[in-house]
Amino acid sequence: MNSETIREITILPGRNRxxxxxxxxxxxxxxxxxxxxxxxxxxGKSAFINDIEIFxxxxxxxxxxxxxxxxxxxxEYIRDPAKKPVALITQNTKCLADLKVREFLEMHIKxxxxxxxxxxGKTIDLANEFTGEKIRPDVKMTALxxxxxxxxxxxxxxxxxxxxxxxxxEVENAGIFKDRVIETLKKYKKALIFVTHDPMVSLMSxxxxxxxxxxxxxxxxxxxxxxxxxxxxxxLDRIMYRMREQIRAGEMMxxxxxx
Amino acid sequence: xxxxxxxxxxxxxxxxxxxQIITNLGDSQKIAYLKIDVTRAFEDEELKQExxxxxxxxxxxxxxxxxxxxxxxKDAIGWAKEExxxxxxxxxAGLCLRCSPYTTQSLxxxxxxxxxxxxxxxxxxxxxxxxxxxxxxxxxxxxxxxKEVFRERIREVNGDLDIIEANAVQGTGMRYLLRxxxxxxxxxxxxxxxxxxxxxxxxxxxxxxKTDIGWQNHFGVIRKLDGADYLYRGD
Numbered sequence: 149m150n151s152e153t154i155r156e157i158t159i160l161p162g163r164n165r166x167x168x169x170x171x172x173x174x175x176x177x178x179x180x181x182x183x184x185x186x187x188x189x190x191x192g193k194s195a196f197i198n199d200i201e202i203f204x205x206x207x208x209x210x211x212x213x214x215x216x217x218x219x220x221x222x223x224e225y226i227r228d229p230a231k232k233p234v235a236l237i238t239q240n241t242k243c244l245a246d247l248k249v250r251e252f253l254e255m256h257i258k259x260x261x262x263x264x265x266x267x268x269g270k271t272i273d274l275a276n277e278f279t280g281e282k283i284r285p286d287v288k289m290t291a292l293x294x295x296x297x298x299x300x301x302x303x304x305x306x307x308x309x310x311x312x313x314x315x316x317x318e319v320e321n322a323g324i325f326k327d328r329v330i331e332t333l334k335k336y337k338k339a340l341i342f343v344t345h346d347p348m349v350s351l352m353s354x355x356x357x358x359x360x361x362x363x364x365x366x367x368x369x370x371x372x373x374x375x376x377x378x379x380x381x382x383x384l385d386r387i388m389y390r391m392r393e394q395i396r397a398g399e400m401m402x403x404x405x406x407x
Numbered sequence: 408x409x410x411x412x413x414x415x416x417x418x419x420x421x422x423x424x425x426x427q428i429i430t431n432l433g434d435s436q437k438i439a440y441l442k443i444d445v446t447r448a449f450e451d452e453e454l455k456q457e458x459x460x461x462x463x464x465x466x467x468x469x470x471x472x473x474x475x476x477x478x479x480x481k482d483a484i485g486w487a488k489e490e491x492x493x494x495x496x497x498x499x500a501g502l503c504l505r506c507s508p509y510t511t512q513s514l515x516x517x518x519x520x521x522x523x524x525x526x527x528x529x530x531x532x533x534x535x536x537x538x539x540x541x542x543x544x545x546x547x548x549x550x551x552x553x554k555e556v557f558r559e560r561i562r563e564v565n566g567d568l569d570i571i572e573a574n575a576v577q578g579t580g581m582r583y584l585l586r587x588x589x590x591x592x593x594x595x596x597x598x599x600x601x602x603x604x605x606x607x608x609x610x611x612x613x614x615x616x617k618t619d620i621g622w623q624n625h626f627g628v629i630r631k632l633d634g635a636d637y638l639y640r641g642d
Contacts, residue, residue, distance in 0.1 A: 194547075195577075198547065198574075198577075198579060202579050202580055204579075205582070207581075207582050208577070208578065208579055209577060209578065223583075227570075227571075227583065229554075229555040229558060232551075234551075235551045235552075236550065236551045237550050237551065238547065238548065238549065238550050240548055240549060240550065243549075243550070243553055244522050244523075244524070244525075244549065244553065245524075245525040245553055245556055245557070246524050246525050246526065247525055247556070252552075252556055255556045255559050255560075256552050256555055256556050256559075258559060259555045259556065259558060259559040259562075260555070301550045301551075301552055304550075304551075304552045305551065305552070308552070309551055309552065309555075
């Protein structure tokens with residue numbers, strides 16, 4: 149998959165649960181964009197990214213249509229994993245495939261038709277940047293923790309799937325280093341869509357899509373106006389991070405943790 | 408009339424796939440449904456109530472359910488014709504995975520769940536090897552990479568299989584299955600329909616009522632604990 153061939157992905161409106169048309173004309177996603185999808189539980193966030201993942205053509209419950217470069221995408225984009233321009237990382241933090249990490253990655257590499265050597269090892273190395281406890285290649289996928297699985301899936305999406313668009317469903321939930329994940333993903337010039345309840349992930353995105361009643365309610369483009377809030381949330385996140393690490397290390401929480 | 412045979416292990420989402428077919432094609436096509444099971448089945452009542460279509464079920468009881476399907480298939484085609492159905496869907500019980508219930512002149516669909524173990528496609532080999540299409544359900548529960556690895560496992564059994572990834576409850580991913588059904592030819596001669604694959608060898612001594620344990624007490628294709636090598640000689 150040559151990511152240069154994808155200039156933009158366009159989302160055309162569907163309808164909400166009462167059958168009314170969604171509140172936007174079109175949403176265009178380009179390489180390097182970061183978008184967060186926010187809204188209460190059950191408001192249709194996951195359905196939104198699922199529509200993108202399968203390139204809905206007015207044939208899902210939401211009735212949305214997804215275009216690539218302004219046109220209906222070719223069938224192989226959807227049906228041939230080696231050509232699919234989208235990687236979805238679900239909320240699920242358990243991998244059910246009963247294979248060792250290296251076997252799993254090698255099988256995925258084979259399905260993607262990749263011949264580059266050592267890509268499995270590079271994927272594991274990258275995953276280990278996102279997680280506290282290191283992943284070993286000879287351990288079973290089913291034995292990985294939620295955070296390790298999530299880290300490996302993100303690294304897999306970057307290194308093996310290597311798609312121009314990555315969809316992440318609640319990346320913050322698995323206790324991985326989310327700021328490192330976001331920075332790394334940005335470095336690889338991927339378009340990213342985060343379904344999230346996390347203020348930091350939301351504020352780090354260029355655009356925020358607010359969902360309500362199964363449909364897009366608002367599209368916010370803060371254009372830097374939330375800079376102060378972002379600085380604050382990063383500071384809070386650092387405090388949280390330090391406290392978490394100290395608790396993990398078996399330390400008592402005293403004044404030192406706040407400075 | 409078209410014949411569709413749906414197979415797959417228990418609880419893999421076969422009936423959810425059937426419901427999607429009826430939801431999407433039921434307005435333009437009259438659909439009849441037959442469920443084959445061993446002791447209990449409720450799908451026929453459920454579908455009749457939900458969609459008002461003609462349904463039937465048959466219990467195989469002491470018989471193997473795929474054996475039962477071979478026995479009743481011709482009568483079922485006759486029944487669906489009397490009902491003036493455009494499509495007859497036959498859903499198997501899908502138990503031992505040793506046979507495959509697909510016939511000639513039918514679209515054979517195997518349903519398998521993405522949350523099954525990674526070796527499931529290898530274990531249900533004849534059911535996958537002889538199918539036309541595979542519908543992988545519950546894809547909403549696994550990540551892209553897992554889906555692709557599962558797909559690769561299916562392709563190890565049948566490289567030509569048309570694979571569809573779907574959330575059968577929501578109906579996502581169904582469009583290619585519906586298209587395949589629409590494009591599939593009608594039955595041209597019910598008298599020439601045969602099973603696609605050879606059923607297991609011989610008659611089982613358990614089937615004819617022997618309860619003794621130990622291979623010394625049985626005849627036909629016998630097997631000892633040591634040297635029980637691969638004996639599958641079907642397709």
